[in-house]
């Protein structure tokens with residue numbers, strides 16, 4: 470529980486002198502990895518934090534659950550990763566052809582189930598002092614108007630009409646973000662991911678243990694994956710939004726080709742991913758956005774958990790400063806500091822990811838050949854997944870890699 474527990478409901482009850490007591494320092498909207506990290510960071514700094522989530526937890530989220538090095542490194546201290554498998558081999562194929570498996574002596578990345586992983590993150594935020602309310606959908610935020618008692622306060626309006634007050638708000642409400650719309654997030658790339666959770670017999674599960682499959686798909690920028698998790702395979706595909714029928718067909722063909730069509734999925738679902746435009750805002754007034762809500766995602770692989778954890782942590786830390794700001798100028802300065810921290814880190818990684826995506830869209834066979842036939846490319850892939858380097862660092866420290874990218878981008 471939080472150190473203070475503001476009676477934060479207005480509308481009917483008197484605000485008067487008790488106004489400050491009724492205002493949370495930070496309200497976080499959405500309890501995915503971004504929101505849980507933001508709530509953790511603000512709570513650990515000793516602030517009164519309220520985390521609002523529309524679902525009941527644990528909740529399902531369409532996601533491969535791939536945890537690469539940067540995700541592992543961004544978890545709260547003492548977090549015990551609930552791995553369902555540890556991966557040290559990758560089978561690559563080019564739309565089902567030219568199949569080749571690459572192996573590594575050490576673990577490349579791990580796989581988790583999102584309901585369990587996300588719930589554990591929320592527990593850490595709660596242990597740090599954040600208060601959680603589930604089953605509440607945020608309709609909108611207001612920074613002016615009758616529900617906002619003063620210029621230092623944001624009103625968070627819930628679907629049932631209740632209003633919660635905060636000194637700062639973090640929008641971490643995912644890829645259909647209402648808070649992102651309030652901030653005016655602009656997008657460069659929107660993709661649709663489709664997934665099936667397929668329970669399989671032990672013999673099939675054994676065949677996949679420790680190994681994932683990545684298939685470069687038939688539509689530009691598309692790819693498919695098989696991620697094994699004990700007795701269930703997470704099989705998915707992702708492609709540009711607007712090609713829904715072709716993406717669905719790709720998933721069906723992919724599943725059939727793998728000989729998995731005879732097994733009934735326990736869950737079939739879809740979800741959008743989105744990447745921000747370079748000039749997209751990351752805040753408005755006292756409201757910051759992070760994770761999918763801000764369009765923070767690696768554009769090529771659509772890896773988003775590490776982006777959510779890292780941006781969530783920063784948003785929580787800077788929301789504390791915004792909450793402390795006594796005027797609009799100072800709040801704006803702190804929000805700009807948040808934007809600067811994001812752009813200097815995740816922004817650089819996204820820019821290189823965008824370039825990789827351009828090459829991949831144009832020349833998937835080239836990328837496939839490099840990863841399966843050119844050891845330095847495989848080693849780079851392995852080092853990135855382990856977290857010993859990043860795409861951005863690679864291009865910075867190997868000018869040759871940058872030149873190769875530029876050549877194939879054209």
Ligand SMILES: Cc1cc2nc3c(=O)[nH]c(=O)nc-3n(C[C@H](O)[C@H](O)[C@H](O)COP(=O)(O)OP(=O)(O)OC[C@H]3O[C@@H](n4cnc5c(N)ncnc54)[C@H](O)[C@@H]3O)c2cc1C
Pocket residue numbers: 498499500501502503504521522523524528530531532533534535536605606607608641642643644645646647661662663664705706707739740741742759760761762766771772773774775777
């Ligand atoms: C098919 C697919 C596979 C993927 N695989 C991977 C992978 O293997 N590895 C990886 O790193 N990334 C992967 N990603 C990306 C990753 O899932 C996301 O980037 C990540 O979930 C973003 O976290 P988040 O906290 O920003 O948003 P979310 O995890 O979407 O959390 C947002 C939360 O906000 C809540 N919410 C939404 N609206 C409201 C509201 N109005 N009021 C209150 N609560 C609200 C939601 O219920 C949800 O709990 C994948 C994405 C897709 C679509």
